[in-house]
Amino acid sequence: MTAPLLEVEDLRVTFGTDDGDVRAVQGLSFTVSEGETLAVVGESGSGKTVAALAIMRLLPRYARIEGSIRFRGTSLLDLDDDGMRGLQGDDLAMVFQDPMTALNPVITVGDQIVEAIRTHRDVTEAAARDRAAELLDLVGIPEPRRRLDSYPHEFSGGMRQRAMIAMAISNDPKLLIADEPTTALDVTVQAQVMEVIRRVQEATGTAVMLVTHDLGLVAGTADRIQVMYGGRLFESGDTDTVFYGSRNPYTLGLMASIPSAVGRTAHRLEPIPGSPPSLINLPEGCVFGPRCAFATDACRSEPELRVVDAATGHATRCHRADELPALIAARAAPREAGA
Ligand SMILES: Nc1ncnc2c1ncn2[C@@H]1O[C@H](COP(=O)(O)OP(=O)(O)O)[C@@H](O)[C@H]1O
Numbered sequence: 001m002t003a004p005l006l007e008v009e010d011l012r013v014t015f016g017t018d019d020g021d022v023r024a025v026q027g028l029s030f031t032v033s034e035g036e037t038l039a040v041v042g043e044s045g046s047g048k049t050v051a052a053l054a055i056m057r058l059l060p061r062y063a064r065i066e067g068s069i070r071f072r073g074t075s076l077l078d079l080d081d082d083g084m085r086g087l088q089g090d091d092l093a094m095v096f097q098d099p100m101t102a103l104n105p106v107i108t109v110g111d112q113i114v115e116a117i118r119t120h121r122d123v124t125e126a127a128a129r130d131r132a133a134e135l136l137d138l139v140g141i142p143e144p145r146r147r148l149d150s151y152p153h154e155f156s157g158g159m160r161q162r163a164m165i166a167m168a169i170s171n172d173p174k175l176l177i178a179d180e181p182t183t184a185l186d187v188t189v190q191a192q193v194m195e196v197i198r199r200v201q202e203a204t205g206t207a208v209m210l211v212t213h214d215l216g217l218v219a220g221t222a223d224r225i226q227v228m229y230g231g232r233l234f235e236s237g238d239t240d241t242v243f244y245g246s247r248n249p250y251t252l253g254l255m256a257s258i259p260s261a262v263g264r265t266a267h268r269l270e271p272i273p274g275s276p277p278s279l280i281n282l283p284e285g286c287v288f289g290p291r292c293a294f295a296t297d298a299c300r301s302e303p304e305l306r307v308v309d310a311a312t313g314h315a316t317r318c319h320r321a322d323e324l325p326a327l328i329a330a331r332a333a334p335r336e337a338g339a
Pocket residue numbers: 015017022023024042043044045046047048049050051060279
């Protein structure tokens with residue numbers, strides 16, 4: 001087996017604030033293989049963005065980062081600023097939720113892509129422009145040549161996100177991190193942008209780490225899903241395993257809030273009550289315990305992340321993982337009988 005592209009091991013990120021330490025990421029370990037699409041899913045405040053920014057080394061200086069992040073064998077946390085700048089926008093690229101904050105409003109879209117290319121590649125302006133037009137075409141922007149001369153405000157929200165993706169992939173990154181790339185867009189445009197990500201992944205073979213609070217968005221796109229809560233990994237597995245064989249009450253709760261058939265017919269559970277914990281004062285024991293419909297006395301101690309199926313690597317953090325299928329069946333039965 002070849003080494004993974006990205007190996008994150010026991011990552012911990014803490015922000016010291018006046019109110020106390022915010023433990024945004026706690027003991028997070030995962031890998032991304034070449035060319036795969038990994039979805040990182042969890043409610044707002046789960047530590048998804050902080051984990052992504054740690055990989056890109058874009059966290060503010062006061063963040064305390066521990067653990068290890070290796071990209072193609074290189075330890076990113078040990079790289080100096082120059083070394084990291086060489087990777088950012090080249091082998092490692094990121095797309096953010098709001099393209100307006102990442103695009104410069106006074107420079108044409110074409111010039112911004114050309115600049116992104118020429119920062120990392122020794123090519124002529126003309127060659128970079130040709131490449132920029134190809135990229136706009138790949139992400140589905142009509143009349144790409146002409147659109148190179150547009151300014152960001154002349155694009156719709158969906159087109160700007162497409163342009164951002166074009167810029168992010170301009171140097172053929174090995175890993176593209178997309179953080180809530182469709183959250184600011186309306187539903188039909190969301191689906192189109194997801195389709196663009198799929199197409200880009202197919203055309204370029206780049207690995208994608210797709211960060212989103214919306215589990216429903218990733219079904220057709222991700223190879224694997226990783227669920228985060230309270231800065232921790234709660235479940236990870238193949239997409240089908242997580243959708244149809246989840247062994248985690250938190251994941252099941254996320255699924256129940258998907259407004260589609262998958263969530264409702266597969267599990268017949270209620271959406272999760274309450275809201276995520278403060279990362280300054282985390283509950284004792286399982287951090288999801290206070291919101292969990294299945295919590296028992298055992299959940300006063302924190303469960304470890306545990307592999308439940310060695311063949312697929314399906315792992316979950318839940319004391320009751322083995323009983324869950326039976327517990328869910330018992331809950332679903334009365335409703336089915338009454339229906
Ligand atoms: N720069 C920062 N300083 C202090 N706390 C932060 C900072 N960035 C993020 N946090 C906190 O870290 C936690 C995780 O945030 P984040 O990773 O953005 O969540 P997600 O992306 O899953 O919604 C939140 O409680 C957030 O308030």
